[in-house]
Amino acid sequence: MLNRKDLLGTADLSKEEILSVIDLAEQYSNENIKNVNNTRILKNMTQINLFFENSTRTQVSFEIAGTKLGTNIVNFPLKNSSQSKGETLLDLASTLNSMFPDILVIRHPKSGAVQLISEKVKCSVINAGDGNHEHPTQALLDAQTIRKRLGRISGLKIAICGDIAHSRVARSNIFCLKTLGNKIRVVGPKTLIPKGIENLGVEVTHNMFDGLQDIDVVMVLRLQKERMDGGFFSSEREYFHYYGLDERKMQYANPNAIIMHPGPMNRGIEIDGDLADDINRSVITKQVEVGLAIRMAVLDLLTRRHPLREKCQEH
Amino acid sequence: MSRALTFINALLIDPATSEQAFGSLTMESGFITRINGPTKGTVIDCQKACLAPGIVDLGVHIGEPGERHKESFRSASLAAASGGITSMVTFPNTLPTIDNPELLEFFINRSKESSIVRILPAAAITKNCKGKEICELGFLQDKGAVAFTNGLRCIKDLKIFLKALTYAASLELPYIGHCQDYFLSKGTSATSGSFATQMGLPSAPIESEKICLERDASLAEISGIHYHASQITTELSLETIKNLKSKGKKITAGTSIHHLIFDEKDIGNYRTFFKINPPLRSKSDKEVLLQTISDDSIDTISSFHLPQDEESKRLPYELAASGAIGLQTLLPAGLKLVQEGYLDLPKLFKKISLNPSKLVNSKCGKLAEGCPADLVIFNPNVPFVLDRFSLLSKAKNTPFDGYKLCGKVLRTFVNGIEVYNCGH
Numbered sequence: 180m181l182n183r184k185d186l187l188g189t190a191d192l193s194k195e196e197i198l199s200v201i202d203l204a205e206q207y208s209n210e211n212i213k214n215v216n217n218t219r220i221l222k223n224m225t226q227i228n229l230f231f232e233n234s235t236r237t238q239v240s241f242e243i244a245g246t247k248l249g250t251n252i253v254n255f256p257l258k259n260s261s262q263s264k265g266e267t268l269l270d271l272a273s274t275l276n277s278m279f280p281d282i283l284v285i286r287h288p289k290s291g292a293v294q295l296i297s298e299k300v301k302c303s304v305i306n307a308g309d310g311n312h313e314h315p316t317q318a319l320l321d322a323q324t325i326r327k328r329l330g331r332i333s334g335l336k337i338a339i340c341g342d343i344a345h346s347r348v349a350r351s352n353i354f355c356l357k358t359l360g361n362k363i364r365v366v367g368p369k370t371l372i373p374k375g376i377e378n379l380g381v382e383v384t385h386n387m388f389d390g391l392q393d394i395d396v397v398m399v400l401r402l403q404k405e406r407m408d409g410g411f412f413s414s415e416r417e418y419f420h421y422y423g424l425d426e427r428k429m430q431y432a433n434p435n436a437i438i439m440h441p442g443p444m445n446r447g448i449e450i451d452g453d454l455a456d457d458i459n460r461s462v463i464t465k466q467v468e469v470g471l472a473i474r475m476a477v478l479d480l481l482t483r484r485h486p487l488r489e490k491c492q493e494h
Numbered sequence: 495m496s497r498a499l500t501f502i503n504a505l506l507i508d509p510a511t512s513e514q515a516f517g518s519l520t521m522e523s524g525f526i527t528r529i530n531g532p533t534k535g536t537v538i539d540c541q542k543a544c545l546a547p548g549i550v551d552l553g554v555h556i557g558e559p560g561e562r563h564k565e566s567f568r569s570a571s572l573a574a575a576s577g578g579i580t581s582m583v584t585f586p587n588t589l590p591t592i593d594n595p596e597l598l599e600f601f602i603n604r605s606k607e608s609s610i611v612r613i614l615p616a617a618a619i620t621k622n623c624k625g626k627e628i629c630e631l632g633f634l635q636d637k638g639a640v641a642f643t644n645g646l647r648c649i650k651d652l653k654i655f656l657k658a659l660t661y662a663a664s665l666e667l668p669y670i671g672h673c674q675d676y677f678l679s680k681g682t683s684a685t686s687g688s689f690a691t692q693m694g695l696p697s698a699p700i701e702s703e704k705i706c707l708e709r710d711a712s713l714a715e716i717s718g719i720h721y722h723a724s725q726i727t728t729e730l731s732l733e734t735i736k737n738l739k740s741k742g743k744k745i746t747a748g749t750s751i752h753h754l755i756f757d758e759k760d761i762g763n764y765r766t767f768f769k770i771n772p773p774l775r776s777k778s779d780k781e782v783l784l785q786t787i788s789d790d791s792i793d794t795i796s797s798f799h800l801p802q803d804e805e806s807k808r809l810p811y812e813l814a815a816s817g818a819i820g821l822q823t824l825l826p827a828g829l830k831l832v833q834e835g836y837l838d839l840p841k842l843f844k845k846i847s848l849n850p851s852k853l854v855n856s857k858c859g860k861l862a863e864g865c866p867a868d869l870v871i872f873n874p875n876v877p878f879v880l881d882r883f884s885l886l887s888k889a890k891n892t893p894f895d896g897y898k899l900c901g902k903v904l905r906t907f908v909n910g911i912e913v914y915n916c917g918h
Contacts, residue, residue, distance in 0.1 A: 267805065267808070268808075287810065289811070290693060290694035290811065291695075291763070291764030291810050291812075294764060295809075309694070311695075311696075312693060313694070350691075350692065373691040373697075374686040374690075374691060374699070375687040375690075376688070379692060408681070
C-alpha cells in the first residue's frame with residue numbers, strides 16, 4: 180500500500196511501501212508479457228501529463244502505463260501555452276484542479292516545483308523528476324530491476340558513478356536503496372559530488388578503481404551537460420578516461436556485477452558502447468521494460484481509495 | 495513639542511553605559527532633558543516596563559519608489575513604530591535606484607510626507623548598483639545620504655570598487671557592504687552542504703562570504719573608508735572579522751536577526767518565506783554566532799526588512815524572490831535571545847540601537863541628556879504567537895508566522911512625539 184496522496188520522492192517512503200510497489204510491478208510485468216488486459220483498473224480516470232522539461236522515455240512510459248490501465252490521458256501542451264504567456268505555476272495548478280483530473284504526472288526543471296503544485300491540487304501527483312531533487316519512479320524501477328536480476332534487493336554493494344551533483348536519479352536511488360538496506364558508494368570527480376553527501380549515509384570516492392571494488396551493481400549516470408554552467412570537468416575524453424565505465428574498470432567489480440544506466444546514454448563519455456550492449460551484464464533495456472510496470476503499479480496504488488475505483492469494484 | 499513629559503517607574507536601559515536600572519526620564523522639545531531628576535510636565539507611570547532608546551534598523555528596503563504594492567513609507571513606518579523602531583537606515587536598491595541627488599531629494603521629501611519615523615537614507619555608490627560608474631557621491635551626501643552601499647550586489651571590478659571607496663572615504667561616510675562573492679553566489683539559493691544536496695538546490699559555499707569580506711576589507715584598508723560588513727552569518731567570516739578587528743582595522747560588522755533565530759533546516763520542504771540573502775546557514779554556524787553575539791565581534795543586529803509580495807514567493811524555491819520582512823519582529827526576536835541568555839538588554843540595545851546610530855553618525859541610541867527623544871517603552875514578558883496577517887507591512891513575508899515570541903511594545907516616541915501607543 181502507498182498510504183499517501185502523492186508520490187513526490189523516495190526520501191520518506193518506508194521499506195514496506197517500496198516493496199509493495201515493487202511486488203505489484205512484478206505482477207504487472209508478468210501480465211504485460213502475457214498481454215493481459217488491465218484497462219478496467221483505472222477506467223474513466225483522467226491522467227494529465229505535465230512536462231515542463233523535455234522528456235521522451237519517462238513521458239512515453241507514463242503514457243503507456245496509463246493506457247494499459249485504462250486511464251484517459253491528456254498530454255498538457257506546454258509549448259505556446261499559458262505558461263509562455265506568463266501564467267504562474269500555481270495559477271496553472273488551480274486551472275488544472277478545476278478540470279477534475281485524477282492523476283497529475285509532473286516533471287519540472289526546478290527542485291521542489293512538483294511539491295508546490297501538489298499542495299494546491301486535490302488529485303494524486305506523481306513526481307516524474309524535479310530539478311536536481313528527486314525522480315522516485317526511476318529509483319523504484321532500478322530497485323526492481325536489481326531484484327529481478329540478482330534475486331534480492333538488500334545487503335548489496337551499489338556504486339553510483341558520475342554526475343551526482345546534477346542527478347535527481349542519484350538522490351532518489353540513494354534514499355530508496357538505503358531504506359532497503361544496501362551499501363551505497365558514490366564515485367565521481369570532486370566537482371560532480373555535492374558537498375555533504377556523505378551525511379546521506381553514502382561512501383564517497385573519486386577514483387573508479389577504488390569505487391568499483393567488490394561492487395554488485397554499477398549505476399552509471401548521464402553527464403548532464405545541459406545543467407552545467409561550465410568548469411565541472413575538462414574534456415569528454417579525459418572524463419571518459421577516468422570516469423567512463425569500461426572493461427578495465429569493470430574488472431574491479433564483482434564478477435557477477437550488473438550495469439545500469441537511467442538513459443539516455445552518452446556512449447563513449449560515461450559508458451563504453453560495448454559494455455552498454457553486453458546483455459550478460461548490462462540491464463539497461465530491462466530498466467525501460469521494468470519502468471513501465473513500476474509506473475503502472477504506482478498509478479494503481481496511489482488511486483486505491485479513489486471513489487471511481489470503489490464503484491468499479493462494486494460492479 | 496515643547497511640553498515636558500516625565501516617565502517614572504521605568505526600567506531604563508542605556509546601552510552606552512551598559513546599565514539597566516529603575517528610574518525616571520524627562521523629555522522636552524524633542525530631547526531627553528533629564529535622567530532620574532525631579533519630575534517635570536506630564537508624568538507617565540511606566541509600571542516597571544522597559545524604557546530604551548528607539549531601535550535604529552540598518553538596511554531596510556522600502557518599496558518606494560517603484561514597488562509601493564510591496565511597501566510604502568507609510569506602511570513601513572507604521573510597522574516600524576509598532577516594532578519600536580525609530581530610525582530606518584534605508585537601502586537604495588529601489589526602482590529606480592537611489593543613485594542621483596534628484597532622486598534622493600524626492601525620496602527624502604516622500605519620507606517627510608509619509609513616514610512617522612526617521613528615515614536615514616543610504617545612497618548607491620555606483621550607478622544603478624551595477625558596479626561600473628561611480629555616483630555623484632558628494633551631491634548625495636549634501637542631499638542627506640548617511641552611508642553608501644551597493645545594495646545586495648557585490649562589485650565585481652576591483653579597480654572601480656577601490657576608486658569608489660577611496661572617493662567615498664574623503665567624504666567620511668561609511669560603506670555598507672554585502673559580503674557574498676558575485677561568481678560563487680550567482681544563481682544559488684542555499685548554502686552548500688547536506689541540506690542543499692538532499693533538496694537538490696543550487697548552493698554557494700560559506701567561503702563565498704569570507705572571500706568577499708577579505709577582499710572588501712583589503713580594499714577598504716587601502717581607501718581608508720569605514721567598512722561595515724552588513725551581514726556576517728558564518729563562523730568562517732566571523733573569525734575573519736575578529737582577526738581584522740584585533741589588528742585595529744577600521745571595520746565593523748553586523749548580522750541579521752533571522753540568521754540568529756533560524757537555520758537552513760527551517761526551510762523544510764521548500765518554504766520560500768525562509769529564502770533570504772545570504773541564505774540560512776547550518777545549525778552549527780548559527781550556534782557559533784549566538785555564542786559570540788554578546789561580545790564585540792558583531793556590532794549590529796538588523797532585520798534587513800525586505801518586503802516581497804505573495805506572487806514572488808509562491809514559486810519553486812530557486813525561482814522565488816529572497817527576503818523577509820522584519821520591522822515588527824526584530825525586537826521580539828531580540829528579546830528571545832535575551833531570554834535564552836545569549837545577551838542582556840543593554841547589550842541587545844547596543845546592537846540594535848547605539849551601534850547602528852554611531853555607524854551613520856546619528857545621535858540616537860543613548861539615554862542621555864541632550865540626545866534626541868527617540869524612545870521605546872515595552873514589556874519584555876508578554877508572550878504571543880505571531881500571525882503574519884496581523885503585521886502592518888503591506889507584504890506579509892515573515893518566517894515567524896505561527897512562531898512563539900515574547901515582548902510587547904507599549905509606546906514609541908520619535909523626536910519626543912508619540913508615534914505608537916498600543917492602547918490606541
